[in-house]
Amino acid sequence: MVSHSEHVREIERVGQGLATGRDDVVVKSWLRCLDQHKLDPAQTCEAYILPELRLREHRQEAEDLIRIARSGLENLYNQVAGQNYVLLLSDRQGVTVEFLGDPSFDNNLRRAGLYLGSDWAEARAGTCAVGACLETGEALTIHQSDHFDTTHTPLSCTAAPIYDTEGGLSAVLDISLLSSPILKASQNLARHLVAATVRRIELANLMARTRHEWVLRFARSPEFLDVDPEAAISIDGRGHIIGMTHGGARILARSAGLDWRDPQNLIGQPISRFFDIGVDGLVDLTRRRPTEERLLTARDGNALFAHAIEPQFPVGRSAGKITTLSATRRLGGAVPVITALEDRIAKLAPTALPILIQGETGSGKEHLARVIHDSSRLKGRFVAINCAALPEHLIESELFGYLPGAFTGASPKGRKGLIEQADGGTLFLDEIGDMPLALQTRLLRVLAEREILPLGGAEPKPVNLRIISATHRPLQQLVQEGRFREDLFYRLNAAVFQMPPLRDRPDFEWLLAALLDRHRTEGPPLHISADALAALKAHGWPGNIRELNNVLAVAAAVCDDSRIELIDLPEHLIAARTSKAETSTPSRQADDGAALEILLSSCGWNISEAARRLGVDRSTVHRQIKRHGLRASH
Known part of the structure; x- marks a missing residue:
């Protein structure tokens, strides 16, 4: 073990650009610690454990990841049982949100930072496996004196990154020893085990998030294809990539000559861009064919064995109810705001509840209404009416129809109104906020009595339909101003959907x-x-x-x-x-960095929330953080 002074001198030599026998990943991390994080190698710093309240916040945000990863962590821990290894699952900020270790070593592990709530971000802890893994996005080992801070030099730590289904680095799995053999190569097996566990965690996450879409799994050997695949991607009903494991991202990127570090070039692309197959050919890669015959060729000529898993569409608790949208009627990409919207539609579509859709003009309100209708299993038509486009003197006849001779110029055969045309189906009232008050009264009667009276008629006709309405106007405010009937408002908005701009x-x-x-x-x-x-x-x-x-x-x-x-x-x-x-000058870039830091602070450095507010994906936010050298203050 090198002395403290020898270790400091070696780091200083690296800072001066002098040669060293260290791995390149270690040298680059030491330079980041000196130049970017402004850490002093002579100043030792004990491991930092977050207060209970802040740890709880980190664990709550990582709740889904912890749940999915727990089985993999326990299996890995059982594999290395009796060898004094400690397992750490750290989030994107480097905070340990799950921990497995021998309880009899609790005090020693806590002092060493191999404990729940420890902060292993490179900016705080210096060169370490978790921090360097977060910086590089690669699996690596930081062994003993590779560590920047001499407090950590007894440790040997091996870490691998966990990527989310959109290609963003979301967490790190670390396996560490309080003390280990001198040779760094002694941890090669640990590195292999960690990488294999991460691969299975990513696959489990992809399967959980896209169970209602096609999933394509890959292996180089047919024997392992169905039991332990090496990579996977998920594909929507249009044949576009909507999710991937890290191995899947590398396969896609290599096939098209792209960089896996820029997942925006992969997500949303048609599968035919990467393989000699379209969505219609996926059925030939299911278990209906022998494993050895399920061979797929990538655009770069790489041949892989592939296993396609068909979308699962479970039936709800009540017969005939659906609990997921058809893959061909997607509202958008696999992002939380759209996924939540689709999940809610799947639950409400089969009901008879009236639905109000709010959103700006052109945001897709009618498309959403059609998706609800298509998911409802109603046998009748979808009839759309734009209340703002019909002349006021024609709205009544258009909606309710008329009998022969009902008014001058009426068709001698009469006409069935749009409401009656929607009988057994869905009536979509677009821009309901522009409907005249007089007509609102008649519509309210239709909803209450489930019957219509055509112009010139004496006998009402029964109708059975689903009402979906939409508006870009604030209906609640119109009610307060007396421009929209309050009783109609409460009839229409049993369920409200907000279509984001x-x-x-x-x-x-x-x-x-x-x-x-x-x-x-x-x-x-x-x-x-x-x-x-x-x-x-x-x-x-x-x-x-x-x-x-x-x-x-x-x-x-x-x-x-x-x-x-x-x-x-x-x-x-x-x-x-x-x-x-x-105008993209250095000062402008500095302003952009300051604005991003303010935004991140306002949402507690929740990267998902920041990405949502900016209208970008999480990986873009991470790149901007790195570009501007930002880090959360503790």
């Missing part, structure tokens, strides 16, 4: 891919350049999805070689992008 949606690229597919006429899939994508992401989209759809329709028509460039976009988007590029 495009600028607040973290699945922007999923929507983009879906709209590009819609505008593809023939030939290869439409692609979009990095500059064009940046311009689209930077725009505020006051017209929401409708505005984006129009922009892409024009761009798809004028672009060359199925690739949309910046020049193919409207002039105001090009001008905004050019202006932003010209």
